[in-house]
Amino acid sequence: MYGASKYEQKVTEAPSAVTLVTADEIRKYGYRTLTDILQSVPGFYVTYDRNYNYLGVRGFGRPGDFSTRVLLLVDGHRLNDSIFDQSPIGTDFPIDVDLIDRVEIIRGPGSSLYGTNAFFAVINVIMKRGRDIKGVEVSTEIASYDSYKGRLTYGNRFPNGLEFLLSGSFYDSAGQHRLFYKEFDTPATNNGIVKNADDDRYYGFFTNLSYADFTVLGGLLSREKGIPTASFDTVFNTKRTRTTDEHSYIDLKYQHAFAQQLDVTARLYYDRYYYRGNYLFDYLDDGVFTLNRDVSLGERWGTEIKVTKRLLEKHLLTLGTEFRDNVRQDQKNYDTFPFFSYLNDHRSSQIWAIYLQDQFSLVDDLIFNVGARYDYYDSFGGTFNPRLALIYNLPKTTIKLIYAEAFRAPTAYEAYYGAGGLLGSDANLHLKPEGITMYELVVERYFGDHLRGAVSAYYYTLDDLIDQQINPNTGNLIYKNSEQVEAKGIELEIEGKWASGLEGRISYALQEADDQETGETLTNSPHHLVKFNLICPLIGEKLFAGLEARYTSGRRTLAGHTTDGFFVTNITLFNQYLLKGLEVSGSVYNVFDESYGDPGASEHRQDVIAQDGRTFWVKLKYGF
Numbered sequence: 001m002y003g004a005s006k007y008e009q010k011v012t013e014a015p016s017a018v019t020l021v022t023a024d025e026i027r028k029y030g031y032r033t034l035t036d037i038l039q040s041v042p043g044f045y046v047t048y049d050r051n052y053n054y055l056g057v058r059g060f061g062r063p064g065d066f067s068t069r070v071l072l073l074v075d076g077h078r079l080n081d082s083i084f085d086q087s088p089i090g091t092d093f094p095i096d097v098d099l100i101d102r103v104e105i106i107r108g109p110g111s112s113l114y115g116t117n118a119f120f121a122v123i124n125v126i127m128k129r130g131r132d133i134k135g136v137e138v139s140t141e142i143a144s145y146d147s148y149k150g151r152l153t154y155g156n157r158f159p160n161g162l163e164f165l166l167s168g169s170f171y172d173s174a175g176q177h178r179l180f181y182k183e184f185d186t187p188a189t190n191n192g193i194v195k196n197a198d199d200d201r202y203y204g205f206f207t208n209l210s211y212a213d214f215t216v217l218g219g220l221l222s223r224e225k226g227i228p229t230a231s232f233d234t235v236f237n238t239k240r241t242r243t244t245d246e247h248s249y250i251d252l253k254y255q256h257a258f259a260q261q262l263d264v265t266a267r268l269y270y271d272r273y274y275y276r277g278n279y280l281f282d283y284l285d286d287g288v289f290t291l292n293r294d295v296s297l298g299e300r301w302g303t304e305i306k307v308t309k310r311l312l313e314k315h316l317l318t319l320g321t322e323f324r325d326n327v328r329q330d331q332k333n334y335d336t337f338p339f340f341s342y343l344n345d346h347r348s349s350q351i352w353a354i355y356l357q358d359q360f361s362l363v364d365d366l367i368f369n370v371g372a373r374y375d376y377y378d379s380f381g382g383t384f385n386p387r388l389a390l391i392y393n394l395p396k397t398t399i400k401l402i403y404a405e406a407f408r409a410p411t412a413y414e415a416y417y418g419a420g421g422l423l424g425s426d427a428n429l430h431l432k433p434e435g436i437t438m439y440e441l442v443v444e445r446y447f448g449d450h451l452r453g454a455v456s457a458y459y460y461t462l463d464d465l466i467d468q469q470i471n472p473n474t475g476n477l478i479y480k481n482s483e484q485v486e487a488k489g490i491e492l493e494i495e496g497k498w499a500s501g502l503e504g505r506i507s508y509a510l511q512e513a514d515d516q517e518t519g520e521t522l523t524n525s526p527h528h529l530v531k532f533n534l535i536c537p538l539i540g541e542k543l544f545a546g547l548e549a550r551y552t553s554g555r556r557t558l559a560g561h562t563t564d565g566f567f568v569t570n571i572t573l574f575n576q577y578l579l580k581g582l583e584v585s586g587s588v589y590n591v592f593d594e595s596y597g598d599p600g601a602s603e604h605r606q607d608v609i610a611q612d613g614r615t616f617w618v619k620l621k622y623g624f
Contacts, residue, residue, distance in 0.1 A: 003073065003104040003124030005357065005369070006113055006318060007263070007308050012398045013359070015369040015389030017442045017456045017491070019105040023128070026097055028535045029546040030572030030587035032141075032617060034093045034103075034125070040533060041105050042456075042491045042507040044121075045552055046089070047524060047598040049609055050179075050198060051227050051243060053090035057107070057120035058458065059487050059513030059525045063558055063601035064468035069119035069408055069434075071110065075127055075217055077251045080117050081273035082298035082326045085411040087123070091200055094221035094247045096151055096169045098139060098621070099206060101128045107456070109406030109438050112371040112387035115322070115353055116409040119436055127208055127217075130155035130163040137623045144615035145198075147173035155208075165208040172201045176612070179228050183605045189236040197228040197239050213256045220248040231603040235280040235289060246274040261310040266303070273298040291336045296413070299328040318357040318371075325350050329412040345416050350378050367391040375407075379415070383407045383433055400442035408434045414466055414479040432481050435463045450498050456491040461516075468602055485522065487513035501537035501544065506530075521556055524599045528553035528565075546572040557599040559607045566596035581623040589615045 004014035011018050019041050031037050035053045038044050045056045047063070055067040066086035072079045074095060080087055088094065103125050110118035133155025141149040148171070155165035175198025185192035204221035224244045230236040251269040258264065277294035306320035326349045333343035357371030372386040387404040410431035438460035445453045462485035471478045489511035497503040509529040513522045521527075530551040537544050553565040572587040590613055597608035 001104050002076070002126070003122055004106045004110075005359065006076070006306060006320070007316075012393055012444065013367060013391060014106070015359075015371075015387065015391065015400070015402060016110070017107040017400070017440065017454075019107070021103040021105070023101050025533075025535070026100060027583070027585065028544050028572065028574045029533065029548055030570065030574070030585060030589075030617065030619075031097060032587075033091060033097060034089045037097070037100075037103055038089060038105070038123070039550060040531060040548065042493050042531065043107065043489070043509040043511065043529065044105075045526060045529060048090070048611060049231070049598070049601065049604065050229055051225055051231070052086075052092065055087060055089055056524060058460075058489055058509075059511035059527075060120060060462075060485070060522065061524045062467070062522070063524055063599055064603070066411075068117060068411060071114050071117040071119075071122045073122065073124040074219070075215075075251075076124065076253075076267070077217060077249060077269060078117075078271075079247070079249075081247070082271065082300045082329055082412065083273060083275065083296040083331065084413045085117055085408075087117075088245070088247060091171060091202055091225075092221065092223045092245050092247070094204055094219045094249075095125065095127065095206055096167060096204065098137075098151060099128050099153070099165075099167055101126045101132065108402060108440055108458070109385070109387065109404035109436055111375075111385035111406035112373050112404065113320075113355055113357065115351070115373060115375045116407060116433075119406045119408045119434070127206075128155070128165065129157070129208055129210070130165045131157040133165060133623070135624055137621060139619060139621040141617060141619040143173070143617040144612075145173055145175050145177070147171070147617075161211055163208075163210045165206075167206045168204070170201075170203045173199060175199045175226065175228070179610070181229070181606055183607075184230065184236050194228045194230075194237045197226045197237065197241070199226040199239075200224075213254055215251075215253045215255070217251040217253070218249065220246075222246045229600075229604055229606060229609060232279060233281070233605070235282050238280050240278060240280045240291065242278050244274075244276045246272070248272045263308040265306045265308075268301075268303045270301045271299070293332075293334055293336055295330075295332040297328055297330045298326065298412070300324060300326045315358055315360040318355075318359075320355050322353045322355075323351070326412075329416070331412070331417055343417065347412055347416055349412075352376055365393045367393070375409075377409060380409070380432065383435075396446040398442075398444045400440075402438075402440040402442065404438050404440075406436050406438075408466070410466060410479070428479055431466060431479065432464050434466055434481075437461050450496050452495045454491075454493045454495075457489070458491075459488045461486050470602060484516040485513060486516050487511065489513075501541065502535065504532075504534035506532045523558055524555045526553045526555050526565075542575060542577050544574045546570075546574060548572075555599055557607045558602065561607060563597060563599060563608050566594050567592070568594055568596070583619075583621040585619045587617045589617070 047054045066084045068085040072087040106122040110122040137153040139151045151169040153167035157163040202223035206219045209216045226242045234241045249271040253267040255265045275296040279292045302324035304322040308318045329347040331345045334341040353375040355373035359369045369389040376382045385405045390401045392399045440458040443455045464481040465483040467482045491509045493507040495505035513525045532549040534547045548570045554562040569591045570589045574585040576583045593614040597610045600606045
């Protein structure tokens with residue numbers, strides 16, 4: 001794996017608890033989005049408000065958080081945007097999952113290498129290359145709620161060393177045709193029934209070009225989503241309230257192994273993020289509608305240089321520096337007709353950092369990993385974050401003791417939204433970065449040739465939490481440094497793989513995250529997560545069954561209630577080699593039609609937002 005230390009190493013030497021999800025698992029479990037993949041990871045859970053998916057980790061998944069406390073990378077390229085710092089993990093993830101070679105999930109603070117957002121975890125998505133496609137792939141998919149998806153990909157590696165992959169995808173879903181929300185159950189709001197307002201569609205392109213020591217990555221995705229929940233007190237039962245997100249990037253990387261075990265990596269990149277929210281309001285409740293438009297535009301470029309050198313045989317030293325220039329962090333809010341501007345804020349910011357890591361062998365099989373990074377922001381100053389790990393490798397057992405600190409910088413949205421107009425009282429220009437300190441013990445043990453067991457026990461404290469609140473003067477959402485959090489938990493996992501193709505794993509996470517001042521459990525924080533995965537070959541290498549079952553215990557809502565715990569079971573049949581180049585799969589999600597919901601955030605009238613019942617998905621892929 002690569003993401004834990006920014007160079008290739010064995011999982012047993014990584015200074016973190018690590019989970020890998022492979023392309024083979026993605027196909028056989030019927031995963032359709034990055035959200036589906038992450039749902040299978042111990043200690044991870046996802047909340048969906050029928051617009052975006054939000055990731056919770058180790059008991060922390062605050063309503064209103066845009067997954068800002070997890071760093072999302074594609075081949076080492078940062079995807080968290082420069083306005084909201086959001087990790088796009090749903091249909092807004094800018095890469096088709098069919099193009100994923102593996103996903104590296106590195107649990108625990110990672111700011112010692114990556115800086116902000118690497119708070120609870122780092123997710124590094126490793127993409128396929130031209131050699132993995134070897135020609136043309138075409139796929140088509142059909143699913144519940146009038147959902148359709150298509151993909152066309154070409155990839156190859158040529159004799160002169162040039163390697164090329166180009167792919168385009170589209171997705172179109174009508175969403176649920178009818179949704180009921182009891183909070184709107186009055187004749188004036190259609191008795192709580194919203195129709196045809198849950199649609200979701202996107203188109204995207206991705207390219208991966210490499211020659212000799214150079215690699216160029218590029219991606220673009222534009223996604224539009226209808227919002228059926230009438231968030232922010234918008235008009236109920238309308239198709240006009242919706243969001244559009246566009247992510248695009250290009251990344252040029254140079255990587256070369258010089259003599260005397262010296263490796264140099266340099267990258268130069270550019271990112272653009274555009275967001276537009278159309279929100280339909282009836283300000284006076286008189287049937288006169290006004291379309292309010294919320295717009296954000298973020299542009300950044302950056303560069304990173306990293307040098308890795310082995311010294312005196314026992315030391316593997318990594319030294320790097322990074323510079324990021326957010327050239328545009330623009331935020332606007334206005335009524336379209338009659339035109340009225342509430343917000344017109346234009347910002348820019350710069351960040352530079354330097355980091356150092358040394359991994360050295362104290363004695364045979366005993367590794368000490370020490371690293372630290374210093375980040376400087378022109379908005380609030382500097383922050384220093386270390387990580388220490390002692391790793392002991394026995395013949396079939398690995399023991400890791402880890403201490404790590406991390407930070408999350410205030411986002412442009414949290415700090416500056418409202419600063420340029422009538423919403424000025426909602427801005428908080430003096431937000432401080434959050435900080436986390438985590439202690440963790442990881443034990444992994446192999447039993448025979450097929451079974452692996454793992455235990456992770458952790459304790460962390462979180463200071464200066466940036467929390468979403470309501471401004472009593474305006475009624476709008478604001479952010480303040482407020483709570484202190486204390487959490488502890490344990491994650492247990494057993495995994496097995498056999499040559500016949502049979503494989504599976506079961507995990508259990510017990511987690512408790514509390515507000516230190518009140519002693520109450522955090523909102524949207526389940527105490528128990530149980531996950532079971534099984535891939536079973538039915539006909540040799542041709543037909544497989546993938547079974548996934550997840551249990552999530554009850555979670556406290558913002559209103560102080562507790563959601564019901566729930567089981568979700570998914571089943572996939574996957575067929576290959578029936579005809580040369582053809583793959584066919586079909587999935588049924590939420591097989592037993594479990595009724596459940598996720599806690600709503602401050603912008604929702606709903607305390608709990610209902611999730612989908614039983615759905616199906618059928619896919620055909622042909623390569624030639």
